[in-house]
Amino acid sequence: MDEVQSTRTESRLWLGAFLLALFGTAALLKTGVVPGWPGLVLFAASFLLLIPFMRSAERARAACGISSPAMRTHNRRMIVASLVYVALLLGGVTIARYYSPPAAVRVILAIAAAAPILYMIRSMALLLREERDEYLRMRMVEQSLIATGVVLTLTTLYGFLNVFDLAPRLDAYLVVPLWGIGLGFARLVQRDGGC
Amino acid sequence: MENRLRVLRAERNWSQGDLAERLEVSRQSVNAIETGKYDPSLPLAFRIAELFGLAIEEVFVSPSRAH
Numbered sequence: 569m570d571e572v573q574s575t576r577t578e579s580r581l582w583l584g585a586f587l588l589a590l591f592g593t594a595a596l597l598k599t600g601v602v603p604g605w606p607g608l609v610l611f612a613a614s615f616l617l618l619i620p621f622m623r624s625a626e627r628a629r630a631a632c633g634i635s636s637p638a639m640r641t642h643n644r645r646m647i648v649a650s651l652v653y654v655a656l657l658l659g660g661v662t663i664a665r666y667y668s669p670p671a672a673v674r675v676i677l678a679i680a681a682a683a684p685i686l687y688m689i690r691s692m693a694l695l696l697r698e699e700r701d702e703y704l705r706m707r708m709v710e711q712s713l714i715a716t717g718v719v720l721t722l723t724t725l726y727g728f729l730n731v732f733d734l735a736p737r738l739d740a741y742l743v744v745p746l747w748g749i750g751l752g753f754a755r756l757v758q759r760d761g762g763c
Numbered sequence: 764m765e766n767r768l769r770v771l772r773a774e775r776n777w778s779q780g781d782l783a784e785r786l787e788v789s790r791q792s793v794n795a796i797e798t799g800k801y802d803p804s805l806p807l808a809f810r811i812a813e814l815f816g817l818a819i820e821e822v823f824v825s826p827s828r829a830h
Contacts, residue, residue, distance in 0.1 A: 633783065633790025703792035703801050 575628040582621035589614035608658050615654045622647050634707075638698040645691040653684035685744055707758060714757060715750030719743055765824040768797045771815050785814055 593614045597607035622643045629635040660677035663669060669677070692712070699705040723743060729735035772782050779797070783790040788807070795801035796811075803811065812819045 633780070633794065636789060700787070701789050701792055702804055702807060703795050704789055706801070 571631045572628070575624065575631045579621065579624040579628040582617065582624045586614065586617040586621050589617055608662070612654045612658055615650055618647055618650050634704060636699060636701050636704055638695055638700065639704070641698065642691055642695040645694075646688060649684040649687045649691065653681070656684060657681045682741070685741070688744070711751050711754035711758065714754035715747050718750030718753055719747050722746060764799060764802045764826055765829045766796065766799070767822055767824075768793070768811070771817075771822065772797075782814075786810060 590611075593602075593607070593611040596602040597611055601607075602610055626635060626640060626643060629639065660681045664674055664677055696705060696708055696712075699708065723746070726735055726738070730737060768782075772779070777785075779793045780790050783793045786793070786807070792801070796803050808819055808823060812822045815822060
């Protein structure tokens, strides 16, 4: 197995482990198999798998010749933002659930939980500005447009299913992970020289 | 856009990685330019030509003259 293939396989395995841990611990928490604090800690701990996943993805990109300093900086920002997000979200949810704070405090908790996600969006914008490699930058712009198209298509379709009472309402913040899935789809579509 | 990048690189025994390092771009960029999948900007095209000590038109073939 060549380096490109082996690093890509490793990266996919870490992604699979992360998603499995994420949805697995969420299910344990939601179904009450591991309720309360232990469940929340398990759910939060699953995000630590993002670190080996991002590192293996970086190795895969390097093997493909599409790594860059700007991308590495972006990945570091995304890992930090993800971990801060989990801490703020779980902290906020716990405070809201157990202390029933007034509306003003809940607004602050909501903004605090959203802040790391807004930072991730900002990091994407910074990546486009900081990327010195014009070809990689062009690829990113294309990926962003495809991801935006995926989000617009799916949310429009889902919205009308919702209007006709065929689908339940979903939380609006889900557009960000949906956009991330769109980016993954764009990278698959765009595969360049087997990478 | 057709170009002579692969030939010029081979003449110097440079890999795509070697050329990418000299141009301070990614290896995938060199590959995309070499295979005609991506047309470089004018500043990058100048950098490539200057690296080989040639004029731009000696590296890249004008689309109107390509066969």
